[in-house]
Amino acid sequence: MRESVKVITRRDFIRGTAGATLALAMGLGAEGRKGVKPARKTRVVLVRDAGAMDEQGRINTRVIQRMMDQGVGALVDREDTVQAWRLLVKPTDVVGIKSNVWGPLPTPPEVEQAIKARLMDVGVPEGNIGIDDRGVRGNRIFKDATALINARPLRTHHWSGVGGCIKNYIMFVPRAWAYHGDSCADLGAIWNKPNVKGKTRLNVLILLRPLFYGIGPHHFDMTYSWYYKGVLLGTDPVAVDAVGLHLFRAKRLIHFGEEKPFRPPPKHIALADTRHKLGISNLEEIELVKLGWDEDILI
């Protein structure tokens, strides 16, 4: 029996002849177009600071604010913090900060507040700023939002391979389960919904203590998280997630001593690029700017 649609199978990976296919299905979009010289690169900024957290995992609010400021400044090429933020957000914007409340690894309040503080510095009234995750669809600010800031920690995920910036918008759709098929392959489609499309000004992938491996639905095991003490910022959620995935691959290689395939493959990142045209997943087309602490940076 012939399949009417092209099926990507394990055999395609084994053959290795369909490099792009391999890259897509295994979430390795970064390797899908090697050798292509991009006309223009999308910028992603990694900021790390050894003082971001102490040995007990407590977050230093002041350091986080500084990291965020450095990151946004480098992202838009402005030294002045408020000027930098003004390139992302206008005082008249209504801004929703999309966070993530997942119990073991939520968006830290320190990051949320660092973003909120700068939005207010730009001139956005506090009443026009909302922070929410699961309630975004019923939240007045998010309904009226003219701008969104997307901030969440990076972690492996039991149904999509990894949970990053792209996946964080699943709460904007009423039937989240409709996007769970084929390892959440089409999460990128959510970003084209009218309540979201074109509104995201900044993506913050939090790498303070990422979870790089997990088994089972609960998935959180401190054995597989580490103090990386970083944040990754970009306007392109696909590029930010692709760099995050690259970091995880590097970390897993060191930790396990071998390439450990993601289960399931986080193909939604590459598909957000090639199928949904949301952004860039090819590392060769991403300009990674690295600031701050560089010990064990891995990427």
Place this chain on the structure above:
Amino acid sequence: MFSKRILVFYIYSAVAWSVVAISGCEKGISMGELVPRRMHGWKAEGKDEIYNRDSIFDYINGAGEIYRAYGFRELLVRLFVKADQPDIVVELFDMGSAGDAFGVFTHGRGGEGGDIGQGSEYRGSLLCFWKGNFFGCVFAEQETEAAKEAVLDLGRAIAGAIKVIGEKPRLLDYLPKEGLMERSVHYFHTYPSLNYHYYLASENILNLDESTEAVLAGYQPAEGKSYLLLVRYPDGKRAKGAFERFIGAYIPEAAHTGITQLENGKWTGAKVYQEFVIVAFDAPTRNYAEAWLEAVREKIATQVEE
């Protein structure tokens, strides 16, 4: 009169439903009663949270799909607190059948086994176990000696309160024992579960769904790792259809032989027998794959006839 009848109907329905709900858990005992309220100084705090197949996403986001891929009915969540100690959370899932309680346990296992319930595993402050129709998880926010003891004893207490012993899926009996890696056995129904354990294809080329039963098992032959997949369909016609689709999509050159050597030098083969489809992945040699498929077919033939 009409409204009275409606009222009686609703009352009757409510009573009947609550009886069914309770009996669906454990004869005459509600899920909440299976979980103690105190353990080593930890006390239950707040109201129990209850989730069903629809609301599970509110609790565990997309990972709720794991339970929905089985016959999950209801989840009870109870929080335990103790001064100067990490919180402990108990989750008890009514999976609807012992097979699915076992299945969801096998979905997430990855470490050494324990002796709580009918199978358990403890790692990194998380205990998971299954018994009867139930799958349980107990975890501490942080691991301390005291918390570990409480987690394990909570698990023992819950497993002890569940009186029914569940039967593992019959499908497991058809697996050859030689070279079998016991902890690599996964029981499931749908293709996302298969893809989680062994990524096969972006489409459902084996036509798996809630009505199918599947077991994937890892084997360690002389070298490398091989996998055996056994699927039971509702009838022989569906099995044949799935077999043909698999061959066409994955190993079309094996349309006549059912077996081929892939580009990595390993062998993949498939066989359809009655309502079963048997697939050998990554076998080291052709003989190995053929013998393997035949061994399973023989076991099915013998045991089904018994």
